[in-house]
Amino acid sequence: xxxxxxxxxxxxxxxxxxxxxxxxxxxxxxxxxxxxxxxxxxxxxxxxxxxxxxxxxxxxxxxxxxxxxxxxxxxxxxxxxxxxxxxxxxxxxxxxxxxxxxxxxxxxxxxxxxxxxxxxxxxxxxxxxxxxxxxxxxxxxxxxxxxxxxxxxxxxxxxxxxxxxxxxxxxxxxxxxxxxxxxxxxxxxxxxxxxxxxxxxxxxxxxxxxxxxxxxxxxxxxxxxxxxxxxxxxxxxxxxxxxxxxxxxxxxxxxxxxxxxxxxxxxxxxxxxxxxxxxxxxxxxxxxxxxxxxxxxxxxxxxxxxxxxxxxxxxxxxxxxxxxxxxxxxxxxxxxxxxx
Numbered sequence: 001x002x003x004x005x006x007x008x009x010x011x012x013x014x015x016x017x018x019x020x021x022x023x024x025x026x027x028x029x030x031x032x033x034x035x036x037x038x039x040x041x042x043x044x045x046x047x048x049x050x051x052x053x054x055x056x057x058x059x060x061x062x063x064x065x066x067x068x069x070x071x072x073x074x075x076x077x078x079x080x081x082x083x084x085x086x087x088x089x090x091x092x093x094x095x096x097x098x099x100x101x102x103x104x105x106x107x108x109x110x111x112x113x114x115x116x117x118x119x120x121x122x123x124x125x126x127x128x129x130x131x132x133x134x135x136x137x138x139x140x141x142x143x144x145x146x147x148x149x150x151x152x153x154x155x156x157x158x159x160x161x162x163x164x165x166x167x168x169x170x171x172x173x174x175x176x177x178x179x180x181x182x183x184x185x186x187x188x189x190x191x192x193x194x195x196x197x198x199x200x201x202x203x204x205x206x207x208x209x210x211x212x213x214x215x216x217x218x219x220x221x222x223x224x225x226x227x228x229x230x231x232x233x234x235x236x237x238x239x240x241x242x243x244x245x246x247x248x249x250x251x252x253x254x255x256x257x258x259x260x261x262x263x264x265x266x267x268x269x270x271x272x273x274x275x276x277x278x279x280x281x282x283x284x285x286x287x288x289x290x291x292x293x294x295x296x297x298x299x300x301x302x303x304x305x306x307x308x309x310x311x312x313x314x315x316x317x318x319x320x321x322x323x324x325x326x327x328x329x330x331x332x333x334x335x336x337x338x339x340x
Contacts, residue, residue, distance in 0.1 A: 106220065117268060121145075125175065130278070131276060134281035134284075148172050152199035156202050177194070177195045213236060240271065244258055
């Protein structure tokens with residue numbers, strides 16, 4: 001009897017315990033706050049963040065809140081001259097081309113902006129393989145600048161070279177479409193206009209940007225009607241103060257001697273050379289050193305505003321060239337790296 005009573009009491013207690021456990025496990029509870037950090041196996045972390053280096057630990061602790069990375073500043077190009085003895089640029093002048101001002105005492109004597117021992121370096125007829133890059137290197141080695149007057153056809157042949165000219169910080173103007181003599185007997189006003197405008201549109205096509213409103217007549221043959229037209233387009237006309245006659249020179253030494261003899265006599269001036277000529281490319285390193293040794297200083301000429309080409313000539317040049325030589329789109333908008 002006593003044993004039976006103990007057994008019944010034990011059964012009752014057991015039932016109470018079971019009921020309590022059931023009530024506890026089934027009742028609603030408050031949600032616990034997420035921990036501040038969790039342990040993630042390294043293999044899983046690597047899978048979720050490809051390319052990120054993982055330390056060879058078994059587990060990596062990752063905080064629940066991850067701050068955004070600070071923006072990385074893009075590296076700026078180093079424009080400082082690395083040659084302490086370079087010729088350099090003594091001053092930079094900005095040209096307001098409104099009305100078509102003229103420069104160079106061979107034809108224009110009103111705008112005398114150069115002081116004694118100052119020169120402006122100019123090059124015609126490029127761009128051209130081998131020669132123009134060699135001219136660019138010589139200028140870069142002496143940390144100095146020039147004005148380039150490109151033939152339109154040459155710009156369409158070698159747009160990548162003309163882009164190098166502009167990228168180096170030189171002004172890029174035009175020298176007609178085909179180097180036609182605009183003062184020739186068979187040249188009409190319309191043909192002269194076509195040569196001028198197609199030349200600029202070709203330079204724009206090659207550069208993928210508007211050119212400088214600087215123009216030089218082929219053979220320095222100034223057609224009065226064309227000069228008037230350039231004035232309406234607000235394009236500055238360049239003659240020169242001294243001509244190197246490098247296209248006649250038998251070698252590089254003759255070019256250096258011709259330029260320095262004339263320059264020492266005149267004391268300053270706009271120098272006409274041709275980056276199209278091989279001897280000019282060969283002569284330029286020595287010529288720049290002679291300029292520095294003689295106490296001459298280079299003045300860089302920049303346009304106040306670029307030239308807006310005419311759409312009808314842009315279209316005409318596009319139709320005339322056999323292949324698309326340039327695109328207004330940037331490289332990054334055309335080609336992008338999607339994986340490494």
